[in-house]
Amino acid sequence: MRNSRQTAATGSRRPRAEQRKGRAKARAAGRPSAADEHAAHRRQLLRQMLLIRRFEERCVELYSAATIRGFVHLYIGEEAVAVGVGQALDSGDAMVSTYREHGHALARGMPADAVMAEMYGKATGSSRGRGGSMHLFDLERRFYGGNAIVGGGLPLAAGLALASRMRGEERVTCCFFGDGAFAEGEFHETANLAALWGLPLLLVCENNLYAMGTALTREHAQTDLAMRAASYGMPAWAVDGMDVLAVEDSARRAVASIRSGNGPHFLEARTYRFRAHSMYDPDRYRSKEEIEQWKTRDPLTGLAGRLQAEGQLDDRALERLERDVAEEVDRAVRAAESAPEEPVENLMRFVTSAGEGVS
Structure with a gap:
């Protein structure tokens, strides 16, 4: 198997003189x-990861101030997986997520203000404020939402993939889940049927070493x-899973193979969440030293450092990226704060399939 890091960094191996000559000819x-x-694409990957990180950091502030409530599961540290896999998917493909889904939704292109x-639980939210953090949904972008049940999205993803195959569509369904879901029956049932039926399904296991507070080695x-x-x-x-370029390369190879009719593929993205399982979690099951050690492999600083070392990003460009992302998050917060609540008279809408206004 080819080394994914080397494959992803192909452009950086060209001699600088040759690159300058190519730029001059293109100009x-x-x-x-x-x-x-190539450089612009890498900067865009960095921007997407920055947006996820800064969005979630703002969510921490808002949650701590009791401005947003309910359950909140942060993706901080795992951004390279969602962004890297997202590069391999087309607009017609489907994505199924978990309750740790903000990063997946933003990487899929959902507007930050809708998320x-x-x-905030507002009517302008992606699920009209009815789902909150764990139930984002966007039919236009074929983002089939988060799922509060561990492994619950796996059978749904198999169904979407089966529908695509039966309709003769060249679409791929991508399903994210964690190492905890790997131990659930849903994973094994889905994997077996997907392979048996040759479904166009990409299974992405985000192995962050902990199923809530249970270490991988104590579970498997x-x-x-x-x-x-x-x-x-x-x-x-x-x-x-801490290297967005490696993830992108692996995902592109897997999706290309699936589109060629080679059935389901499985990626184990070895990653790590820097924050606790949820905002309620005291995070006493792992050491601070372990967390700090993983932070030395932060996917954002890792990619930024590579771009700077290769002359594809300078300090001013990085500052512009940070400023642009901060403004986008600020706009999203302002829009959420000024958005209306859903009227009480709409309480029974969307409850049953026969309900008025269901589409």
């Missing part, structure tokens, strides 16, 4: 060079989850 032709496009309004006798997934007869491999 003369009035178009961006391949090297310029923030949902956090065999901790190589990719190897276990391969036993169902599907291609499966692990990828460094």
Whole structure:
């Protein structure tokens, strides 16, 4: 198997002189060079991860002030997985998420103001304020939401993939879940049927080493989850989930193979959440030293450092990215604060399929 880090960084291996020559030729032709496009793409990956991080950091502030309530599960530290996988998916593909879903939703292209309004429980939220943090949904972007049940999204994803195959559509369904869900019956049933029926399904296990407060080694006798997934007869491999370029490369290879009719694929993204399981969690099951050690592999600073080292990002450009993201988050908060509550008379809407206004 090719080294995904090397594959993702192909452009950086070209001699600087050759890159400059390519840029000059492209400028003369009035178009961006391949090297310029490559650098712009990497900067966009960084921006997406920054948006997820700053959005969630603001959510921490708002939750602590009791401005937003309910359950909140943060994705901080895992941004490279959602952003990297998202690059491999087309607009017609489907995405199924977990209750730790803000990053997936934003990476899928859901507007930050719709996500923030949902956090506030406002009518302009992606689920009209009825779902909150764990139940984001966007039919237009084929984002089939979060799921409060561990592993609950897996059978739904298999159904979406089966529907695509029966309709003759060249669509892929991507399903995110954690290492805790790997121990649930839903995973094994879904993996078996997906392989048996050759479904166009990408299973992405975000292995952050803890199922709530239970360490991977206390839950699984065999901790190589990719190897276990391969036993169902599907291609499966692990990828460094703290490296967005490696994740993107692995996801693109998997999705291309699925589109070619090779059935389901499994990616084990080995990652880590820097925050507790939820805002209610005292986080006493792991040491501060362990957390700090993982923070040295922060996906944001890792990519920013690579871009700076390769001359694709300077301090001013990074400051512009941070400022642009901060303004987007500020706009989302202002929009959520000024958005209306759903009227009480709409309480029974969307409760049953026959309800008025259901589409």
